[in-house]
Amino acid sequence: MRRRCFCVQSASLALAGVVGTPLGAQPPGPDPLPSWRDGGAKQNLLDFVAAVTRVGGSDYVLPAERVAVFDNDGTLWSEMPIYFQFQFALDRVRALAPAHPEWRTRQPFKAALEGDLKTLAATGEPGIVELVGATHAGLSADEFAVTVADWLATARHPRFKRPYTDLVFQPMLEVLAYLRANGFKTFVASGGGIEFMRVWTEKVYGIPPEQVVGSSVVTRFALRAGEAEIRREAKVFFIDDKADKPLGIHRHIGRRPIAAFGNSDGDLQMLQYTTIYPGKRFGLIVHHTDAEREYAYDRTSPVGRLDVALDEAARRGWTVVDMQRDWKVVYSWQRP
Amino acid sequence: MRRRCFCVQSASLALAGVVGTPLGAQPPGPDPLPSWRDGGAKQNLLDFVAAVTRVGGSDYVLPAERVAVFDNDGTLWSEMPIYFQFQFALDRVRALAPAHPEWRTRQPFKAALEGDLKTLAATGEPGIVELVGATHAGLSADEFAVTVADWLATARHPRFKRPYTDLVFQPMLEVLAYLRANGFKTFVASGGGIEFMRVWTEKVYGIPPEQVVGSSVVTRFALRAGEAEIRREAKVFFIDDKADKPLGIHRHIGRRPIAAFGNSDGDLQMLQYTTIYPGKRFGLIVHHTDAEREYAYDRTSPVGRLDVALDEAARRGWTVVDMQRDWKVVYSWQRP
Numbered sequence: 001m002r003r004r005c006f007c008v009q010s011a012s013l014a015l016a017g018v019v020g021t022p023l024g025a026q027p028p029g030p031d032p033l034p035s036w037r038d039g040g041a042k043q044n045l046l047d048f049v050a051a052v053t054r055v056g057g058s059d060y061v062l063p064a065e066r067v068a069v070f071d072n073d074g075t076l077w078s079e080m081p082i083y084f085q086f087q088f089a090l091d092r093v094r095a096l097a098p099a100h101p102e103w104r105t106r107q108p109f110k111a112a113l114e115g116d117l118k119t120l121a122a123t124g125e126p127g128i129v130e131l132v133g134a135t136h137a138g139l140s141a142d143e144f145a146v147t148v149a150d151w152l153a154t155a156r157h158p159r160f161k162r163p164y165t166d167l168v169f170q171p172m173l174e175v176l177a178y179l180r181a182n183g184f185k186t187f188v189a190s191g192g193g194i195e196f197m198r199v200w201t202e203k204v205y206g207i208p209p210e211q212v213v214g215s216s217v218v219t220r221f222a223l224r225a226g227e228a229e230i231r232r233e234a235k236v237f238f239i240d241d242k243a244d245k246p247l248g249i250h251r252h253i254g255r256r257p258i259a260a261f262g263n264s265d266g267d268l269q270m271l272q273y274t275t276i277y278p279g280k281r282f283g284l285i286v287h288h289t290d291a292e293r294e295y296a297y298d299r300t301s302p303v304g305r306l307d308v309a310l311d312e313a314a315r316r317g318w319t320v321v322d323m324q325r326d327w328k329v330v331y332s333w334q335r336p
Numbered sequence: 337m338r339r340r341c342f343c344v345q346s347a348s349l350a351l352a353g354v355v356g357t358p359l360g361a362q363p364p365g366p367d368p369l370p371s372w373r374d375g376g377a378k379q380n381l382l383d384f385v386a387a388v389t390r391v392g393g394s395d396y397v398l399p400a401e402r403v404a405v406f407d408n409d410g411t412l413w414s415e416m417p418i419y420f421q422f423q424f425a426l427d428r429v430r431a432l433a434p435a436h437p438e439w440r441t442r443q444p445f446k447a448a449l450e451g452d453l454k455t456l457a458a459t460g461e462p463g464i465v466e467l468v469g470a471t472h473a474g475l476s477a478d479e480f481a482v483t484v485a486d487w488l489a490t491a492r493h494p495r496f497k498r499p500y501t502d503l504v505f506q507p508m509l510e511v512l513a514y515l516r517a518n519g520f521k522t523f524v525a526s527g528g529g530i531e532f533m534r535v536w537t538e539k540v541y542g543i544p545p546e547q548v549v550g551s552s553v554v555t556r557f558a559l560r561a562g563e564a565e566i567r568r569e570a571k572v573f574f575i576d577d578k579a580d581k582p583l584g585i586h587r588h589i590g591r592r593p594i595a596a597f598g599n600s601d602g603d604l605q606m607l608q609y610t611t612i613y614p615g616k617r618f619g620l621i622v623h624h625t626d627a628e629r630e631y632a633y634d635r636t637s638p639v640g641r642l643d644v645a646l647d648e649a650a651r652r653g654w655t656v657v658d659m660q661r662d663w664k665v666v667y668s669w670q671r672p
Contacts, residue, residue, distance in 0.1 A: 198590045209590030221582045228612040246557045250566050254534045254545030276564040
């Protein structure tokens with residue numbers, strides 16, 4: 001068998017204004033998951049990794065096949081009180097409003113301008129898609145990336161008063177680093193916009209753009225003003241969620257993951273696709289049970305609803321993380 | 337700046353029947369491109385790689401940004417007398433014909449069954465799409481991969497009487513290995529089917545499934561007979577060709593390549609997207625000029641037409657490889 005090694009240097013992203021967040025790679029120590037309390041969830045993960053990396057063991061998996069997929073919103077970072085990308089869209093509505101007087105009387109734009117989250121929530125996915133379409137389009141891919149970076153540099157979470165990229169879960173950063181240290185290739189597989197996430201996933205998660213799977217808009221290639229560019233249109237190309245999430249993963253990665261990490265019913269089929277298959281597999285659900293340090297929500301939440309997948313977890317033997325009980329810290333800047 | 341290293345072992349693909357083809361990785365020697373004759377094409381490539389890897393030089397590019405994309409048909413392997421995947425579809429038509437008596441009188445199936453390539457060629461892309469749709473669908477992704485592997489194990493090229501995977505260009509395998517040895521990440525970006533290619537690209541090119549961009553069909557997630565699977569439908573999802581090729585690259589990789597390798601007008605926009613942008617870039621076109629060792633065709637060929645892109649190459653300073661003059665060998669098993 002051939003063994004190939006690569007070394008890469010992390011690109012310094014043009015994100016000067018973003019407050020630094022731990023990349024996730026930790027020096028190997030006696031405990032690879034120091035922010036996890038000892039218990040079933042942590043032990044399940046350690047046991048799984050030990051099993052698939054034990055050369056000669058019955059559950060051994062070749063490194064090239066060690067693919068792990070992570071949902072983003074609610075799994076790697078928070079998603080309350082609204083999806084962070086949705087907040088980005090609202091802020092874009094405000095920024096673009098002077099050129100769109102009709103938005104003052106038309107939903108969902110009116111509610112967005114008035115900060116009326118209740119009305120916005122009632123518009124559901126169609127409302128979100130319309131807002132995202134109107135505010136994320138008309139730009140080249142390059143221009144859009146700059147817009148996202150600028151927003152991340154200045155926007156602050158309403159409750160924690162910190163940049164959104166500070167609201168990543170320290171225990172999950174440790175999981176990412178732990179899996180990579182054990183030969184896994186880690187991918188984001190999220191309903192969020194692929195171009196929204198790629199701007200910061202390498203810096204924040206250590207996951208490069210080519211390992212991000214997400215929702216996308218229709219794009220168009222154009223030669224304009226002497227440059228070849230890709231322009232974004234106000235039309236959805238693919239929503240990487242629910243029953244379509246396995247399709248996005250398959251199309252993008254082309255290998256079935258052996259481990260999947262999610263937190264909501266949107267991750268149900270990704271977890272099924274990953275775990276209902278021969279060979280050693282691992283499924284994990286982050287259950288938000290910690291209103292004090294983060295948020296507590298599940299079966300009835302409009303954002304990140306966890307209902308069917310919670311029942312399925314029991315049936316399929318997926319690991320359910322009780323955030324309050326299993327995590328010593330949620331965010332790296334919180335004291336344990 | 338952080339430096340990260342990974343080691344992976346090549347997966348042993350379930351392709352027992354496929355005759356081994358060089359993986360591409362060569363031990364470093366005095367000449368990284370031994371199958372290339374000295375001359376402009378070879379020198380341009382050497383100069384480009386030297387420029388982008390010279391630390392402190394004005395053209396230096398961080399390893400993470402060293403993305404190179406390769407068209408497949410006609411660039412990495414042959415495409416004559418017909419696209420190899422098209423031959424696969426024809427062979428599937430014959431295999432499935434007993435269950436489809438209507439095909440005996442209906443085009444393009446009738447022509448396929450009669451081996452009437454002229455009539456088939458006249459059906460153009462719609463005919464190809466219909467044939468591929470009818471013969472590549474109704475299978476799970478796993479079943480389809482097995483079908484492709486079985487075909488590769490037994491099918492032989494009509495002129496060279498060898499497995500199709502023997503018809504890869506030795507000089508291009510050297511380019512792949514040379515770029516990877518210089519920190520590049522190499523991707524296939526082809527109009528061919530993504531699931532057709534992924535079965536063998538790792539073994540033949542050293543390019544893993546997650547680094548293959550290609551055309552895809554509509555798929556569907558299903559729980560069936562106790563397994564979670566992805567099923568292929570007889571409908572095109574995305575054709576990764578011409579002006580859509582940059583879109584496939586952008587969506588899949590999320591970084592603009594700094595080097596692109598193609599051979600036909602289908603690669604025009606990929607080459608434009610790669611090269612018409614600030615910074616050091618490299619575009620290369622393989623010009624099929626060698627009827628003796630391979631094939632000679634360009635401006636009027638129905639397969640792999642090279643016309644507009646050949647003119648554009650002169651205007652943009654892309655390197656044009658004269659296969660007959662620039663390559664000492666075309667296939668590894670040919671004597672120089």
